[in-house]
Amino acid sequence: MRCIYTSILLLVIYLASCKSEKSRIEEQPDAPGKGTITISADESFKPIVDELVKVYESNNYGTKINVQYKPEADCIKDLWNDSIRMVISTIALTEGERRKLSDSLKVSVDQLPVARDAIAVIMHPGAKETEFDMDDIKNILAGTYSRPLIPVFDGVKATSSVRFIVDSVMKGAKLTDRAVAARTSDSVINYVAKNPDAIGFVGVSWIGNPNDDEQSSFLKKVKICRLKSTDSTGNYILPVQANLYGRIYPMTRDLTYIVKEKYRGLGTGFAQLMATEIGQLIFKRAYLMPGRRYYVIRPIQLNEDSI
Secondary structure, three states: OHHHHHHHHHHHHHHHHHHHHHHHHHHOOOEOOEEEEEEEEEHHHHHHHHHHHHHHHHHOOOEEEEEEEEOHHHHHHHHHOOOOOEEEEOOOOOHHHHHHHHHHHOOEEEEEEEEEEEEEEEEOOOOOOOEEOHHHHHHHHHOOOOOOOEEEEEOOOOOHHHHHHHHHHHOOOOOOOOOEEEOOHHHHHHHHHHOOOEEEEEEHHHOOOOOOHHHHHHHHHOEEOEEEOOOOOOOEEOOOHHHHHOOOOOOEEEEEEEEEEOOOOHHHHHHHHHHOHHHHHHHHHOOOEEOOOOOOOOOOOOOHHHO
16 A cells, blocks of 8 residues: 555656646746747858757747858857857857866757868959968968969958968968958858959858859859868869868868757757757768768769869
8 A cells, every 4th residue: 555655646746746847847938949030140151050050940830040251250149149040151169268168157068069060262253273271371361472363251250260360370460351242141142242352251051052042153153172182192173072071172161060058948859959860961962071970981083172
């Protein structure tokens, strides 16, 4: 009889806890399958993030993800903004930064690199010289190259592309005064298409997918340059997925999400989509290298000029 009473008591406690958990989720303003949130994303990745949001909302009726596209520097500032649930950029927090953010806002902070991206170098379709090593690129950016090319970047503020150029390529050296800051990535493409002396720097997701109508039109306007590989072959290569996989394309970077929530909400659900097979296929179709799936690289005959 005592065992029966104990079993009944445990059952009542279990049912009460289940009801409490269900009630708690229902009281939350959002969850992976409901609600509205705002996230911040680097403008360089707009085509991909738009597609991710479209897929998530279509699979989770009743959810709404508002995306504010900004220069990367502004996205990082948004980490301290209570109204922004997630940031998508090429920045990854150190463990100390993650703890500080978590303690200050009283939130759980998770981050994960989900894909590998690259900065593509583009020129006017009539350009004859379209192969460069990184010393050439640095000289172009510094204004000391043999030909006075005009570097063009995406954004009037510090986007991820600009930060990569300044930190990883220039390494403290001064950019030429001839450099031009276009407002958006598509503005960079259009500027280069009209100016034979311009050389543009944009995220590969803007020009890598020949199956996308808009990107296909971009590819007709500009020519993608080849950069000297970082491996022993010394070949001049394009920013295609196989070259991003082993980081042999020299201007390669990771795309990372940082999600901060006080409970398991819509931000967590959207973050999980990026790491699933569906999300990884979206990155793959956008011609980024998926970061959460393993792929076998097989040697094939590849006509890179068609990409």
